[in-house]
Amino acid sequence: MIALNVNGERHEVDVEPEAPLLWVLREELGLRGTKFGCGLALCGACTVHLNGRAVRSCxxxxxxxxxxxxxxxxxxxxxxxxxxxxxxxxxxxVPQCGYCQPGMQMAAAALLTTTPEPTDEDIDQGITNVCRCGCYERIREAIHVAADAPAEGEER
Ligand code: FES
Ligand code: FES
Structure with a gap:
């Protein structure tokens, strides 16, 4: 049994330690928002946070x-x-087909915790996820909008 802390809850899963985290999230825990794209750490569709850092769960x-x-x-x-x-x-x-978007949002949220006011260059370097629909311009703009959003409790 492997114990995991997922979204604030503790889970125990009966899987091999080599099993990709992505499969465990999707198949064992039923968290299917995280997507499978390439399985090779290339596309970022499978991005989740580990202690706030974006990782490729595949x-x-x-x-x-x-x-x-x-x-x-x-x-x-x-x-x-x-x-x-x-x-x-x-x-x-922002989304077109939507498939890449959960991973994009997780990558964007992680970027904003380390770089709260990212430049275009920070975004291009920090987010290497792939969008087959080519929504990159809107993704970049939305990250700037999110960066400028008032903190919780402030008026919008
Ligand atoms: S599925 Fe493409 S990076 Fe993980
Ligand atoms: S919105 Fe279709 S792959 Fe990104």
Missing amino acids: VTPVGSVGASEIRTIEALGTPEKPHPVQRAWLDLQ
């Missing part, structure tokens, strides 16, 4: 996670209380 063995806090797209925000990234995504109608 190449993260579940046995390597230990006591780290895992956060998936299901816990980034709620419809009532969206994360600033999600609010900006909605305001700017």
Whole structure:
């Protein structure tokens, strides 16, 4: 059994330590918001947070996670209380097909915690996720909007 801390809850899963975290999240825990794209750490569709850092869960063995806090797209925000990234995504109608977007939002949220006022260059270097629909311009703009969003409790 491997113990995991996912979205603030403790889980025990009966899987091999080499199993990719992505499969465990999707198949064992039913958290299907995190997507499979390439399986090779190239596209970022599988991005989740480990202790707030964006990682590609398709190449993260579940046995390597230990006591780290895992956060998936299901816990980034709620419809009532969206994360600033999600609010900006909605305001700017960023997605096209949507497949890459959970990973994009997780990558964007992680970038904003380390770089609260990112330049275009910071965004281009910090987010290497792939969008087959080519929504990069809107993604970049939405990250700037999220960065400028008032802190919680302030008027919008
Ligand atoms: S599915 Fe993990 S990077 Fe593409
Ligand atoms: S919105 Fe379609 S792949 Fe990004």
